Amino acid sequence: MSIEIKAPTFPESVADGTVATWHKQPGEACSADDLIVDIETDKVVLEVVAPQDGVIKEILKGEGDTVLSDEVIAVFEAGAAASAAAPTAEAASTEAGDSDKVGPAARKLIDENNLDANQIPGTGKNGGITKEDVLNFMKSGAPAAAAPAATKAAAPAPVAVNVAPGERVEKRVPMTRLRATIAKRLVEAQQTAAMLTTYNEVNMKPVMDLRKQYKELFEKTHNGTRLGFMSFFVKAVTEALKRFPAVNASIDGNDMVYHGYQDIGVAVSTDRGLMVPVLRDTDGMGLSDIEATIADFGKRGRDGKLGLNDMQGGTFTITNGGTFGSLMSTPILNPPQTAILGMHKIQDRPMAVNGEVVILPMMYLALSYDHRMIDGKEAVQFLVTVKSLLEDPARILLDV
Known part of the structure; x- marks a missing residue:
């Protein structure tokens, strides 16, 4: 049985919210009341839980998307067993192959901050990289990727490097809705x-x-x-x-x-x-x-x-x-x-x-x-x- 997962009912003072983090991915088993997604509003972060045992069948709103009160954000299959996830808004680009699944919100952060997706540990389904993974990677002070060269040379294996003395590093991180408010x-x-x-x-x-x-x-x-x-x-x-x-x-x-x-x-x-x-x-x-x-x-x-x-x-x-x-x-x-x-x-x-x-x-x-x-x-x-x-x-x- 398919069940619509909706954003919480916002009070009149809250116009909309933003999908902050998907904690469960399509095909991943959920127990009743498991946390599946955080919705961030101007005032607080609201949690949406699984209505019963089953799996996320499809994610309709990816991380970073704006949602309205009671808007459908995912489809849940009650009683279903865990299976391989189908491509969704959170499943992602394959720039570095099938093992490098980057969600749209995560990809946006990676591109804006000139990061190397290969250096970011993924905690999502099948090692997928989520927005939260990118933010944690940036908080750790990890270096940005080097600017692309005119001709693409063979990429060496990713290694951890320290910032050289005198190097002027900048990181651009979007404000959360709460911080902006x-x-x-x-x-x-x-x-x-x-x-x-x-x-x-x-x-x-x-x-x-x-x-x-x-x-x-x-x-x-x-x-x-x-x-x-x-x-x-x-x-x-x-x-x-x-x-x-x-x-x-x-x-x-x-x-x-x-x-x-x-x-x-x-x-x-x-x-x-x-x-x-x-x-x-x-x-x-x-x-x-x-x-x-x-x-x-x-x-x-x-x-x-x-x-x-x-x-x-x-x-x-x-x-x-x-x-x-x-x-x-x-x-x-x-x-x-x-x-x-x-x-x-x-x-x-x-x-x-x-x-x-x-x-x-x-x-x-x-x-x-x-x-x-x-x-x-x-x-x-x-x-x-x-x-x-x-x-x-x-x-x-x-x-x-």
């Missing part, structure tokens, strides 16, 4: 918002001492969930947002939209780009709930399994450049939100305390905000509130 949104944020940034610093010793004291007990009590710093920041920000509603608002045309809830986005860095999954109703979440949800976001982000629903909405964003060693930065707004908090590296510094110099673990905080919506006074007071709550974390629990 991120770039577009960041540029729009700077062009449309009256963005300013205010800074402060926070003494992290009280939070660090509390975490050290209860870390093991917290992990045992909450089924292995680890107590990190982000949950303290989320709770401090949530309380500060309640006190300064304009920081929790958004701009919609000429309207200012005040949100009576706190949905906080937490920036997660992945190989595909920066993603911002959202913690919903953080006022009702405990520290363990926040830490467990963030850990799940991070794992699914790295595995490419964050869904559209995970990243839609959000009234405020927190980004932590400190995990990469950043001492200070200016975060960019995440439209239509009007503010974003940047965390940074914790660093011991000499501080004056009661007339004495004390070494304390300090962190710079940066709040970027849209001056069209938020006055400087509110922005500063909001950041001071976050600082005060973190330097006396008992106030977070006591709501004072």
Whole structure:
């Protein structure tokens, strides 16, 4: 029985998608729920799985092709046994013989970057070269093929060579849809918002001492969930947002939209780009709930399994450049939100305390905000509130 494999149903905010990677090739056996293809949209990578046991009979949309919501991308033969793959959009050119099967998306990358297909290990059916194989080959720093000579000489066996000193090598890699969308949104944020940034610093010793004291007990009590710093920041920000509603608002045309809830986005860095999954109703979440949800976001982000629903909405964003060693930065707004908090590296510094110099673990905080919506006074007071709550974390629990 033949079954049509369709692209996922995209939400209204997503016009179309791109076939990113075929994980199964025609004739290759699939079990029910096996991942067969990734569809990349402007916001997230969606997975399409096998509807039941069988094989891919025909691929209608190759890697790099644009697909619409619910468009048929392949034909699946339910219950069929694995067989040799027939030529399809992913089966390919035979420039180097039958053993060198290069898909159209892979061929395009090879041609654009002047690569030698013979040097690229193929992981597709019968050693076929996929787009992902080419991208991995380029990431490894492999050399480009030499420019073709006027007369074609006998090609020597392919060998691995190092780039000669002084050689100026360039690689051209097309932007993914996600990366292009991120770039577009960041540029729009700077062009449309009256963005300013205010800074402060926070003494992290009280939070660090509390975490050290209860870390093991917290992990045992909450089924292995680890107590990190982000949950303290989320709770401090949530309380500060309640006190300064304009920081929790958004701009919609000429309207200012005040949100009576706190949905906080937490920036997660992945190989595909920066993603911002959202913690919903953080006022009702405990520290363990926040830490467990963030850990799940991070794992699914790295595995490419964050869904559209995970990243839609959000009234405020927190980004932590400190995990990469950043001492200070200016975060960019995440439209239509009007503010974003940047965390940074914790660093011991000499501080004056009661007339004495004390070494304390300090962190710079940066709040970027849209001056069209938020006055400087509110922005500063909001950041001071976050600082005060973190330097006396008992106030977070006591709501004072």
